[in-house]
Amino acid sequence: xxxxAGALAEQATSQRTAVWAEPSQMQAAARExxxxxxxxxxxxxxxxxxxWGRYDMLVLPPSFPFGGMENPQxxxxxxxxxxxxxxxxxxxxxELAHSWSGNLVTSATxxxxxxxxxxxxxxxxxxxxxxxxxxxADEEFVVAAGELRHKMQSLSENQQAPGAGAARGRRxxxxxxxxLRQGRVVSALSRSAVRAHGVRCVPARxxxxxxxxxxxxxxxxxxxxxxxxxxxxxxxxxxxxRAVDVCxxxxxxxHAAGGAGFHRDRHGARGVSGRHAGRRRxxxxxxxHTRGLYFLDHLPEAPMLAQVQALDAAWQLSRSGNAEIxxxxxxxxxxxxxxxxxxxxxxxxxRIGA
Numbered sequence: 001x002x003x004x005a006g007a008l009a010e011q012a013t014s015q016r017t018a019v020w021a022e023p024s025q026m027q028a029a030a031r032e033x034x035x036x037x038x039x040x041x042x043x044x045x046x047x048x049x050x051x052w053g054r055y056d057m058l059v060l061p062p063s064f065p066f067g068g069m070e071n072p073q074x075x076x077x078x079x080x081x082x083x084x085x086x087x088x089x090x091x092x093x094x095e096l097a098h099s100w101s102g103n104l105v106t107s108a109t110x111x112x113x114x115x116x117x118x119x120x121x122x123x124x125x126x127x128x129x130x131x132x133x134x135x136x137a138d139e140e141f142v143v144a145a146g147e148l149r150h151k152m153q154s155l156s157e158n159q160q161a162p163g164a165g166a167a168r169g170r171r172x173x174x175x176x177x178x179x180l181r182q183g184r185v186v187s188a189l190s191r192s193a194v195r196a197h198g199v200r201c202v203p204a205r206x207x208x209x210x211x212x213x214x215x216x217x218x219x220x221x222x223x224x225x226x227x228x229x230x231x232x233x234x235x236x237x238x239x240x241x242r243a244v245d246v247c248x249x250x251x252x253x254x255h256a257a258g259g260a261g262f263h264r265d266r267h268g269a270r271g272v273s274g275r276h277a278g279r280r281r282x283x284x285x286x287x288x289h290t291r292g293l294y295f296l297d298h299l300p301e302a303p304m305l306a307q308v309q310a311l312d313a314a315w316q317l318s319r320s321g322n323a324e325i326x327x328x329x330x331x332x333x334x335x336x337x338x339x340x341x342x343x344x345x346x347x348x349x350x351r352i353g354a
Contacts, residue, residue: 002069002071002074002076004058004060004076006022007022007023008020008021008022008058009021009022009023009026010056011026011029011030013030013033013034013036013037014036014037016037016040016050016053016054016055017036017037017040017054017055017056017057018054018056018057019033019056019057019059020056020057020058020059020074021058021059021079022059025059025079025082028082028084029057029059029079029082032081032082032083032084032086032089033057033089033092035086035089035131036055036057036092036096038131039092039093039096039127039131040055040096042127042130042131043096043097043099043100043123043127045130046123046126046127046130047100047101047123048100050099051099051104052072052073052099052103053073054073055073055075055096055099056073056074056075057074057075057077057092058074058075058076058077059077059078059079059082060076060077060078060079061079062078062079062080062351062352064076064077064078064079066078067080067081067091067094068081068091068092068094068095069095070094070095070096070098070099070102070103072099072103075092075095075096077091077092077095080323080351080352081323082321083289083320083321083322083323084321085289085321085322087289087290087322088289088322088323088324090124090128090140093124093127093128093131094120094121094124096124096127097120097121097123097124097127098120100123101116101119101120101122101123102116102117102120121144125137125140125141128140136290139290139291139294140290142294143290143293143294143297146294146297147297150297289322289324289325292315292322292325293324293325293328296325296328296329296332297328299328299332300332301331301332301335302332302335302336303332303335303336304336305336305337305338307336308332308333308336308338308341309338309340312333312338312340312341317329317333318330318333318340318341318344319344323348323352326344326348326352330344330345330348333345
């Protein structure tokens, strides 16, 4: 049971959706989450009717320790997803996706929770693709795959497996984030294999008997062995019996990271200098979200001060309302010795935390 109490106001965003927030946050929150109804309609088109009646969102104080929590009918959200430009609404898409994957159909055991989160993250990516375009979805996928590679380097070989035993403390949180992204990679690679080898995707009608069930079912129960006139197996295909290990370590993610429409060289992450910093966007416009994250992820951990100052002047990174950009940018600016970044870092720590 999830309970929240406080001085809250409500603003409808459609006949079946609303935002709840403190009055001071309401206008910004309602504007940021105005695309929820189109997201719901998109997901219904992909995965069937929404079964929970209403879908409301509650914006909690900054101390809320998660991006979001998918309570049926009322998603709890951190205010840090309110970036002012809808650049972090994929968090809301993820929690909405749980209304199908997780709240209706879920893994039988905690050991396989990565399937629950993984397929939900995959559905999230499909929602983003349908509402905001394939380029946006592909770029978010590649940024997430890069985060997965980075996080897995801090885990032992045993902890890298999706169904590994639970770790503790910070290492457990890293492992949980890895499993969420591992499931996305598995789902995306499965989708690619299905398309490449002519295998029919399991239709939604075959999933319905499994929703909200207390019983363990065979995964292949009731699924047709083949579709007439279509290939269902072959060399290297899903039916070949060959194991494809996409989650055992960083190398397993490389296949997923090659398909997006941007590359390191295009964003100047190699050899950043002041004369290049302002070419992609006019000064003061900020850095486009997913490309910006990719760019910042490939910057040196301690860039030169002149580089930091040039980038900040061109893209206003220290002033960004996007928490993901601040998390990547501010530590680098401080390591470079940019004293101008300290006020922004202080505000970030007080508003969001470490």
